Amino acid sequence: MSxxxxxxxxxxIFFTMLLTxxxxxxxILMIGENPIDAYIALFxxxxxxxxxxxxxxxxxxxxxxxxxxxxxxxxxxxxNVGVEGEVFLGGITAAYIGINFTFLxxxxxxxxxxxxxxxxAGAWAFIPAALKAYYGVSEVCTTILMNTVAxxxxxxxxxxxxxxxxxxxxxxxxTVNLPKFMRPxxxxxxxxxxxxxxxxxxxxxxxTKYGFKIRTVGTNQQFANCIGINSKRxxxxxxxxxxxxxxxxxxxxxxGVHGYFLNNFATGLGTDGMxxxxxxxxxxxxxxxxxxxxxxxKAGAMGMQxxxxxxxxLVDTITAVFIIVATMETLFLFKGRIFKNKIDSNKLGKxxxxxxxxxx
Amino acid sequence: xxxIIENIDKIFNxxxxxxxxxxxxxxxxxxxxxxxxxxxxxxxIGTEGxxxxxxxxxxxxxxxxxxxxxxxxxxxxxxxxxASIMAVGHIKFNADICAIGMGINMxxxxxxxxxxxxxxNTNGTFSDPGIKAIPKVHLAFMDDIPVLDQLFNxxxxxxxxxxVLIIALQFLFYKTVxxxxxxxxxxxxxxxxxxxxxxxxxxxxxxxxxxxxxxLAGAHLSLGYSTQFVENMTNNRGFMGVAAMYFGAANPLxxxxxxxxxxxxxxxxxxxxxxxxxxxFVLMMPYIVTIMVLSITLFVKYRNNRRKESAIVNQSISSKx
Numbered sequence: 001m002s003x004x005x006x007x008x009x010x011x012x013i014f015f016t017m018l019l020t021x022x023x024x025x026x027x028i029l030m031i032g033e034n035p036i037d038a039y040i041a042l043f044x045x046x047x048x049x050x051x052x053x054x055x056x057x058x059x060x061x062x063x064x065x066x067x068x069x070x071x072x073x074x075x076x077x078x079x080n081v082g083v084e085g086e087v088f089l090g091g092i093t094a095a096y097i098g099i100n101f102t103f104l105x106x107x108x109x110x111x112x113x114x115x116x117x118x119x120x121a122g123a124w125a126f127i128p129a130a131l132k133a134y135y136g137v138s139e140v141c142t143t144i145l146m147n148t149v150a151x152x153x154x155x156x157x158x159x160x161x162x163x164x165x166x167x168x169x170x171x172x173x174x175t176v177n178l179p180k181f182m183r184p185x186x187x188x189x190x191x192x193x194x195x196x197x198x199x200x201x202x203x204x205x206x207x208t209k210y211g212f213k214i215r216t217v218g219t220n221q222q223f224a225n226c227i228g229i230n231s232k233r234x235x236x237x238x239x240x241x242x243x244x245x246x247x248x249x250x251x252x253x254x255x256g257v258h259g260y261f262l263n264n265f266a267t268g269l270g271t272d273g274m275x276x277x278x279x280x281x282x283x284x285x286x287x288x289x290x291x292x293x294x295x296x297x298k299a300g301a302m303g304m305q306x307x308x309x310x311x312x313x314l315v316d317t318i319t320a321v322f323i324i325v326a327t328m329e330t331l332f333l334f335k336g337r338i339f340k341n342k343i344d345s346n347k348l349g350k351x352x353x354x355x356x357x358x359x360x
Numbered sequence: 361x362x363x364i365i366e367n368i369d370k371i372f373n374x375x376x377x378x379x380x381x382x383x384x385x386x387x388x389x390x391x392x393x394x395x396x397x398x399x400x401x402x403x404x405i406g407t408e409g410x411x412x413x414x415x416x417x418x419x420x421x422x423x424x425x426x427x428x429x430x431x432x433x434x435x436x437x438x439x440x441x442x443a444s445i446m447a448v449g450h451i452k453f454n455a456d457i458c459a460i461g462m463g464i465n466m467x468x469x470x471x472x473x474x475x476x477x478x479x480x481n482t483n484g485t486f487s488d489p490g491i492k493a494i495p496k497v498h499l500a501f502m503d504d505i506p507v508l509d510q511l512f513n514x515x516x517x518x519x520x521x522x523x524v525l526i527i528a529l530q531f532l533f534y535k536t537v538x539x540x541x542x543x544x545x546x547x548x549x550x551x552x553x554x555x556x557x558x559x560x561x562x563x564x565x566x567x568x569x570x571x572x573x574x575x576l577a578g579a580h581l582s583l584g585y586s587t588q589f590v591e592n593m594t595n596n597r598g599f600m601g602v603a604a605m606y607f608g609a610a611n612p613l614x615x616x617x618x619x620x621x622x623x624x625x626x627x628x629x630x631x632x633x634x635x636x637x638x639x640x641f642v643l644m645m646p647y648i649v650t651i652m653v654l655s656i657t658l659f660v661k662y663r664n665n666r667r668k669e670s671a672i673v674n675q676s677i678s679s680k681x
Contacts, residue, residue: 079458079459081462131655134662135655135659135661135662136662137654137655138403138606140403140405140458140462141599141602141603141606141654142651142654142655144596145596145599145600145603145650145651146647148596148644149644149648149651152640152641152644153640153644156640156641159640160638271462271466274462275463278459278462311473311474311478313470313477314474316469316470316474317470317474319466320463320464320466320467320469320470320471323459323462323466324445324449324455324463324464324467327455327456327459327460327463328449328453328455328460329453329454329455329456330452330453330454331453
């Protein structure tokens with residue numbers, strides 16, 4: 001991408017943020033609190049001390065992976081809502097291997113956990129991908145429904161066959177862990193693994209031949225077919241890659257944060273990652289920064305709720321507004337660009353609109 | 361397993377028919393909401409969010425005003441409001457419909473949670489005797505007729521309304537001028553434009569009506585199907601509705617049939633749970649059935665399309681759905 005489009009994108013994100021915080025401020029005013037105090041408490045909660053900042057990092061780790069997972073699929077034209085299910089299944093596989101494959105030496109066991117999670121999560125993502133590529137089944141629908149199926153599968157496993165026998169549905173502790181730092185927060189070395197993987201994926205997307213293929217399929221499938229790219233296979237592979245990234249996120253959560261598989265541990269991880277990617281329009285360079293911003297909001301929400309009367313749910317509302325505003329492509333385009341867009345666009349809605357304006 | 365076989369007559373009996381219909385009705389409303397926009401070729405992923413906001417508004421208004429009618433009306437207006445956000449974003453500002461739809465769903469979950477905390481000061485569930493439910497229709501003459509009594513008596517008003525709505529929409533789509541225009545816009549917008557149909561206007565209308573139906577779906581869920589509001593109570597019913605809409609190719613009657621299938625999976629599951637089937641498998645069932653039905657439907661469609669294709673092979677089928 002050229003630098004001018006990147007500046008354009010940054011400008012758009014800045015205005016979106018401004019508008020979103022303004023809407024959030026209105027909501028806070030409506031419940032009779034001071035928005036500035038609330039926002040200060042929010043950022044204080046995210047950055048104050050080892051605990052606050054460590055938890056921001058801990059929230060950032062899975063978001064980084066799930067957001068890039070969504071972005072990879074989106075680059076090939078898939079709307080993969082199923083990352084959350086892949087995180088769950090990756091997590092349970094990592095937990096199973098981490099508990100039962102104790103005959104392996106520690107480093108190998110760690111690798112086995114990651115590999116197993118990637119295989120299972122990738123296979124899970126293959127199902128909606130193949131259905132979409134060959135029969136045109138909407139992947140949005142299937143992945144959303146499969147999330148719930150994945151959730152129930154893991155929930156059954158940890159409350160039945162893999163249960164630790166405690167009151168909470170959870171598995172036995174795994175025998176291998178990712179070391180934590182900045183205690184007592186949940187930050188762990190998984191964040192470095194995540195960053196390394198995201199850089200790799202970014203390079204793959206923008207600097208390699210296969211990345212070019214993925215982006216071509218995402219932009220124009222027919223064109224991709226014409227220049228000899230097997231668009232269906234590329235589509236499926238990018239979905240599998242997306243699933244694998246989700247699986248890695250699950251593994252890091254299980255081995256790094258909890259140390260065992262906790263029922264429902266990943267609720268919201270996939271959707272938050274999706275939000276980050278959607279705001280950045282699945283640009284693999286911008287997505288990590290948005291993911292970081294969202295994790296600040298998430299980590300600071302608790303601090304805000306404790307020190308002011310603003311409920312935590314406000315943060316979710318703000319992020320949802322953020323995404324809605326961010327998806328409106330032409331909202332913050334400035335005059336000259338709007339005109340150009342109208343001419344470029346062969347969308348009927350646009351033509352119709354100019355027609356109406358003329359008649360007025 | 362043996363327990364299930366021994367009690368097979370208790371699982372499959374007459375009351376299962378009503379149970380199926382009962383658990384299908386919220387999905388039927390949701391599917392009709394999705395079908396309305398699908399006829400204009402807009403995939404209404406936001407059905408879930410519209411429904412959830414409707415459910416909350418219905419409970420809030422029913423509780424505050426003490427009238428279920430106002431609750432339902434408020435829910436419909438709230439649904440139309442949410443749908444209009446989506447419509448403006450998608451039609452005017454060119455937002456990707458999947459993206460903005462997911463945004464709407466997230467907003468619905470967050471804002472209902474937020475308002476639940478702010479207005480009613482609770483987390484999770486709000487149930488109160490002050491919430492007026494949608495009344496049930498008691499047909500006195502049916503009390504003495506054994507089978508009919510089980511089947512048709514004591515339906516809630518919105519359950520009857522679901523049937524009326526299916527027929528009304530079937531009529532609207534296929535027998536009225538507006539329906540013809542709507543379908544023309546959906547099938548080939550440029551041709552419709554050439555024929556003098558105001559494409560944008562029709563799309564907005566479809567979205568607004570869809571919002572009204574979606575709000576009604578929510579109101580039925582929170583005031584008819586149950587009498588409470590629970591966080592995220594729609595529980596993917598909106599997406600099942602969208603799947604059913606695919607199953608019926610946006611035809612109201614066929615779509616409703618698809619919903620009954622999911623309702624059947626749901627109510628069978630609830631009965632099986634009493635005989636030692638793990639609850640997670642039971643809860644999973646409607647989802648798996650939905651995915652399978654969706655896949656089979658589109659597989660059949662794909663095969664039929666292949667067969668219909670002439671020598672000139674059209675490569676772009678897959679991009680349609």
